[in-house]
Amino acid sequence: MEQLSRPWSRLQLTRSEFGRLAAGRGDTAALHRLRCAQRNRTVLVLKNLADRNASLAASAFLLGHAHDAAPTAVDVLLGHPWLAVWAVDRVRRDTVGRPDYLPFAALAAAALAGWSDAPVPVPPRAGLVPVPGLGVLRRSGGGQTVTPADLTGRRWTPIRRWWFTHQSLTLDLGVDDVDPYRDCFGLPVAARLTPQRAAGLKRSVGRAWRLLVARAPGHAAELAAGMSLFVPLAGGSTSRHSVTHADGFGAFAADPDLTPVDLAVTMVHEFQHSKLNAVLGLVRLCEPTDPGRYFAPWRPDPRPIDGLLHGTYAFTAVAEVWAALRAHPGLAAQATARFAVVRAQLDWALRELARAPSLTSAGRLWTDLLAERVGRLAAVSLPVAADAAARREVAEAERACRRTIAAG
Amino acid sequence: MTEQPVPDHLDVVDVSTQGLSRLLRDEDPELARWIEELVATLKSPRETTLAGWNSFLDPGAGSN
Numbered sequence: 001m002e003q004l005s006r007p008w009s010r011l012q013l014t015r016s017e018f019g020r021l022a023a024g025r026g027d028t029a030a031l032h033r034l035r036c037a038q039r040n041r042t043v044l045v046l047k048n049l050a051d052r053n054a055s056l057a058a059s060a061f062l063l064g065h066a067h068d069a070a071p072t073a074v075d076v077l078l079g080h081p082w083l084a085v086w087a088v089d090r091v092r093r094d095t096v097g098r099p100d101y102l103p104f105a106a107l108a109a110a111a112l113a114g115w116s117d118a119p120v121p122v123p124p125r126a127g128l129v130p131v132p133g134l135g136v137l138r139r140s141g142g143g144q145t146v147t148p149a150d151l152t153g154r155r156w157t158p159i160r161r162w163w164f165t166h167q168s169l170t171l172d173l174g175v176d177d178v179d180p181y182r183d184c185f186g187l188p189v190a191a192r193l194t195p196q197r198a199a200g201l202k203r204s205v206g207r208a209w210r211l212l213v214a215r216a217p218g219h220a221a222e223l224a225a226g227m228s229l230f231v232p233l234a235g236g237s238t239s240r241h242s243v244t245h246a247d248g249f250g251a252f253a254a255d256p257d258l259t260p261v262d263l264a265v266t267m268v269h270e271f272q273h274s275k276l277n278a279v280l281g282l283v284r285l286c287e288p289t290d291p292g293r294y295f296a297p298w299r300p301d302p303r304p305i306d307g308l309l310h311g312t313y314a315f316t317a318v319a320e321v322w323a324a325l326r327a328h329p330g331l332a333a334q335a336t337a338r339f340a341v342v343r344a345q346l347d348w349a350l351r352e353l354a355r356a357p358s359l360t361s362a363g364r365l366w367t368d369l370l371a372e373r374v375g376r377l378a379a380v381s382l383p384v385a386a387d388a389a390a391r392r393e394v395a396e397a398e399r400a401c402r403r404t405i406a407a408g
Numbered sequence: 409m410t411e412q413p414v415p416d417h418l419d420v421v422d423v424s425t426q427g428l429s430r431l432l433r434d435e436d437p438e439l440a441r442w443i444e445e446l447v448a449t450l451k452s453p454r455e456t457t458l459a460g461w462n463s464f465l466d467p468g469a470g471s472n
Binding site: 005006008009010011012013014015016018036037039040041043044045046047048050057060061063064065067068071074078088091092281282283284285360361362363365 | 411412413414415416417418419420421422423424427428429430431432434436437438439442443444446447450451
């Protein structure tokens with residue numbers, strides 16, 4: 001007999017949440033919705049994987065039982081960026097060339113549920129057992145199971161978790177320099193930071209946080225509500241200093257030696273990508289068939305429409321932070337120069353978005369709200385020389401990019 | 409008053425209030441159809457092209 005379906009509700013952004021996210025005023029409710037959407041997608045993908053693979057099903061059910069016992073803690077685990085990245089990758093490719101991550105998530109879930117003596121199956125060849133959000137265990141033998149009680153002693157390396165509070169606003173940030181699955185960004189990641197280096201990074205993040213709370217409190221509030229994990233990148237391998245993964249909401253990777261002010265700007269920048277990625281999982285902002293390439297002023301190469309949307313959203317926030325930092329006595333010169341350039345870049349970016357035929361109604365609405373923000377930034381007074389130099393720099397970049405586009 | 413919907417909203421089934429263990433046992437064909445659609449979207453050429461990083465990286469992908 002065919003089973004009858006029951007009604008299912010839809011996960012949607014309200015129009016006001018969408019508007020607040022575009023306007024850079026993503027409050028706690030809107031960010032909660034985005035986190036919820038990311039976790040929702042991960043859970044759906046886990047069900048698909050469990051339905052097709054008995055081994056994964058066993059881990060998924062263990063995770064499910066732990067969720068029954070400790071729903072709040074396991075909800076956080078189900079929103080873990082590396083679990084989402086692995087799940088989406090696994091459903092796309094069937095194999096990811098390394099042990100599946102789900103058994104490790106089941107181990108973390110058992111720990112969160114307080115099942116100290118529960119033997120949790122893990123891949124037998126895994127000498128290094130990551131426990132998402134908690135740490136890694138180095139194993140000497142090839143046992144088939146690990147219990148949460150094993151996650152202690154000299155073979156256990158916990159993830160550092162730091163809390164920074166300024167003016168009653170707290171950033172709760174994990175620093176993941178141990179989980180092998182943190183390498184999803186496509187850049188070399190730093191090995192475990194020494195205590196001395198970790199202390200230096202902690203000081204930098206603390207200073208960055210105080211700067212943001214004091215000078216850009218709206219952006220700080222967003223980070224407090226949604227940013228969860230920082231992965232230090234290895235030094236010297238690249239000039240690109242920060243990155244976000246499309247499926248890893250709330251995580252970013254960056255050079256741990258950034259100055260506090262660069263770290264502040266970077267955190268805001270990268271979190272815009274996380275937010276927009278999550279929005280794009282719920283709302284179509286552009287038609288997928290647009291073959292066009294657009295001038296994105298912060299890049300030498302022409303970009304697809306998605307890239308232009310991402311960049312414009314991220315750099316609008318960056319410009320707002322630099323504009324706010326101009327009032328800081330020690331940062332005024334640097335902030336003024338950076339703000340002038342980014343503001344000039346945004347002028348061009350909005351012109352490019354205006355000519356894009358592939359933006360949907362939602363995409364136009366999103367862009368209009370960005371244009372309002374950029375309009376407010378246009379009213380900020382700058383030294384004439386700084387403004388002119390920035391506009392010349394961006395115009396030259398635009399001509400170079402056009403030549404690239406014309407050359408095909 | 410009901411809020412206006414966001415235009416161009418994608419249809420995403422909401423399982424956020426379901427317990428995971430119950431969801432894993434659920435055999436509702438409508439839920440199965442939702443999940444198949446999600447998986448098909450994730451496997452689409454566009455999604456796989458844009459997969460991964462998006463910031464300061466690979467000029468060929470959906471970076472900013």
